[in-house]
Amino acid sequence: MANDENRSLTLRDVSEASGVSEMTVSRVLRNRGDVSAATRERVLKAAKELGYVPNKIAGALASQRVNLVAVIIPSLSNMVFPEVLSGISEVLETTDLQPVVGVTDYLPEKEEKVLYEMLSWRPSGVIIAGLEHTDAAKAMLRNAGIPVVEIMDVDGKPVDAMVGISHRRAGREMAKAILKAGYTNIGFLGTKMPLDHRARKRFEGFTEALAKSGVEIMDQEFYSGGSALLKGREMTQAMLERTPELDFLYFSNDMIGAGGMLYLLEQGIDIPGQIGLAGFNGVELLQGLPRKLASMDACRRESGRHAAQIIAARVAGEDIESVVELTPKIAFGDTLKRR
Secondary structure (H helix, E strand, C coil): CCCHHHCCCCHHHHHHHHCCCHHHHHHHHCCCCCCCHHHHHHHHHHHHHHCCCCCCCCHHHCCCCCCEEEEEECCCCCCHHHHHHHHHHHHHCCCCCEEEEEECCCCHHHHHHHHHHHHCCCCCEEEEECCCCCHHHHHHHHCCCCCEEEECCCCCCCCCEEEECCHHHHHHHHHHHHHHCCCCCEEEEEECCCCCHHHHHHHHHHHHHHHHCCCCCCEEEEECCCCHHHHHHHHHHHHHHHCCCCCEEEECCHHHHHHHHHHHHHCCCCCCCCCEEECCECCHHHHHCCCCCEEEECCHHHHHHHHHHHHHHHHCCCCCCCEEECCCCEECCCCCCCC
């Protein structure tokens, strides 16, 4: 939760933590004046550990906040996040609040930098993707003194509020549907997951549900960067050449799933009779493909809407539910048999 009484950290807090005067703290943080290297390091260390962010709104505005909501997301090229932004904008356009977007490229250190810069302008709230952040970023969020909503995931403990789906549950539900349809030789294709925490959690839920039925993933393939459609084709070809007995391919997102589907259709493979397919995200753009890919909607627009509603209500001093778990449904499409 936010720090007591929504009080923002001040120079005095950093002064007390570092054992130097507020004037010295100010000099260090503004990079002005003659301060020893040891003192500078002590002040910067204390500021980082506390999550202190200097206020760039000077003079009479120093104690106020601007009507901006910092929205921090991993990507704008991924079609998932523009839908989130649409949901946020739908709600905020009925208020005095305006969203301002920062992009992290899934890099924790970049997220920390973006967050630092945005908080320095004293926004009225923060909406940030995911629950995994660096210790410094968490400290900044905890001590910002404003509403913070972490979105797209509920598998973990939020700093303040959270909205999204359980990715572990999503993985489990897809595994159950695949097993119920009679598939047992299953391959997994996805992004490299050290930094894509939500994909990792889906994978964990998926393999957990398979294991309960005595099934293990027969083969797996991971990629990073490049065209998702092309990677989907390449990975599917490589996996089937390596493990031709596979009868189902589960992709971590719809774009690589679409690439895999196009490869299989070119090869004349019967979908879903010979090989079944499923992705994740329910991307509308792909509905024009020769077959409708089985998928699961991540409730993107709803996540954005609920997050913005929490921010707007909290800014207005209203009580509102701070944990919202949304429930995605499987769309079987044309690539996953129903039984």
